[in-house]
Amino acid sequence: MSCDDIRALLAARADGELGAADSLRMDAHLATCSACTDAAVQHDATVHALRQGLRAPGLYAKAPADLAARVRLAVQAEAGMRPALPSATRGRSAAGSPWQRLLGWLITPSRGLGLGLGAGALAAVALGVGVFVGRPDTVALTAHDITASHVRALLGARETDVLSSDRHTVKPWFNGRIDYAPPVTDLAARGFPLIGGRLDYIDGRPVAVLVYRSAQHPVDLYVRPEAGGDTDPALRTERGYQLMHWRSAGMGYWAITDASADVVQAFERAVRGN
Ligand SMILES: [Zn+2]
Structure with missing residues (x-):
C-alpha cells in the first residue's frame, strides 16, 4: 500500500468499515510510516470531535406527543380510509394534498421540529413518508421490502439460518418460529437445489424464506400467508433483481434472484409443479 x-x-x-486484509496492510504500513501515522491520529481526532459534536443536546428536539397519531391519520386519509385530516390540521394549512400539509406541518419551525431536527433525520422522515406518496400500492411496497431483505441477507452473510438440502430438516425448523407451515420442496431435479432456510421480517412480521440456487445465483422464495384469492404469477423488476409473485391457497409466494427473468420464471414453474 x-x-x-x-x-x-x-x-x-x-x-x-475496513476489511480484514486492508486492516492488516494498513497496520503494517502505519508501523513503518510516521507521516501516515500522524495523519491517522489527526483523522481519528477529527472524527472523535465530530461524533462528540453530534451528541450535543441542542441538536435534538423531541417530537410532539401526537406526531405518530397525525402521521397515521394522514396515511389513512391518503389511502382513502378517511375523508381528510382532522380539522385542526385542515384549518392551519393552505391547499394541497394531505401529504403536502403533513410535510408543511413537519417542517414548520414553530412546531419545534424544523429547528432542532438534523437535516439527515428530516430527510429520513420525508423519505419514509414519501414511500407512500405516489400510490398506496402494497404489492410494490412488499416487492421493495423483499428486495431490500434479499440484498441484506446476501451482504450480511446470513443467507441461511438452517443450512440443509433436506426438506425434512428445513420444514420442521420453522416450527415454533412462525405460526404457519410453508410448503418446502426440493427442486434439485429442476435445477434448483435447496440450500436451506431463514427467517426474515416483512411488513413487521416474520416470514419464511427458502433459499435455493440456480447455477451460482441465489434464488430466495419468501412464503407467507396473504389475504385475497389466487393470482397468476407476475414478473417485476426491482433494482435489477427479478421477482415473481403469486398467491395460491392463502399463501403469497415471492421468488427473487439476480439471475435473468427466464430463471425466475423457470423457478416459479418448478415451485408450482408445472
Ligand atoms: Zn505512509
Whole structure:
C-alpha cells in the first residue's frame, strides 16, 4: 500500500468499515510510516470531535406527543380510509394534498421540529413518508421490502439460518418460529437445489424464506400467508433483481434472484409443479 492508498482508507478505518486484509496492510504500513501515522491520529481526532459534536443536546428536539397519531391519520386519509385530516390540521394549512400539509406541518419551525431536527433525520422522515406518496400500492411496497431483505441477507452473510438440502430438516425448523407451515420442496431435479432456510421480517412480521440456487445465483422464495384469492404469477423488476409473485391457497409466494427473468420464471414453474 502506498501512502496515498492509506490516506484514502483513513475514513473507512475510522468508521470500522475496513476489511480484514486492508486492516492488516494498513497496520503494517502505519508501523513503518510516521507521516501516515500522524495523519491517522489527526483523522481519528477529527472524527472523535465530530461524533462528540453530534451528541450535543441542542441538536435534538423531541417530537410532539401526537406526531405518530397525525402521521397515521394522514396515511389513512391518503389511502382513502378517511375523508381528510382532522380539522385542526385542515384549518392551519393552505391547499394541497394531505401529504403536502403533513410535510408543511413537519417542517414548520414553530412546531419545534424544523429547528432542532438534523437535516439527515428530516430527510429520513420525508423519505419514509414519501414511500407512500405516489400510490398506496402494497404489492410494490412488499416487492421493495423483499428486495431490500434479499440484498441484506446476501451482504450480511446470513443467507441461511438452517443450512440443509433436506426438506425434512428445513420444514420442521420453522416450527415454533412462525405460526404457519410453508410448503418446502426440493427442486434439485429442476435445477434448483435447496440450500436451506431463514427467517426474515416483512411488513413487521416474520416470514419464511427458502433459499435455493440456480447455477451460482441465489434464488430466495419468501412464503407467507396473504389475504385475497389466487393470482397468476407476475414478473417485476426491482433494482435489477427479478421477482415473481403469486398467491395460491392463502399463501403469497415471492421468488427473487439476480439471475435473468427466464430463471425466475423457470423457478416459479418448478415451485408450482408445472
Ligand atoms: Zn505512509
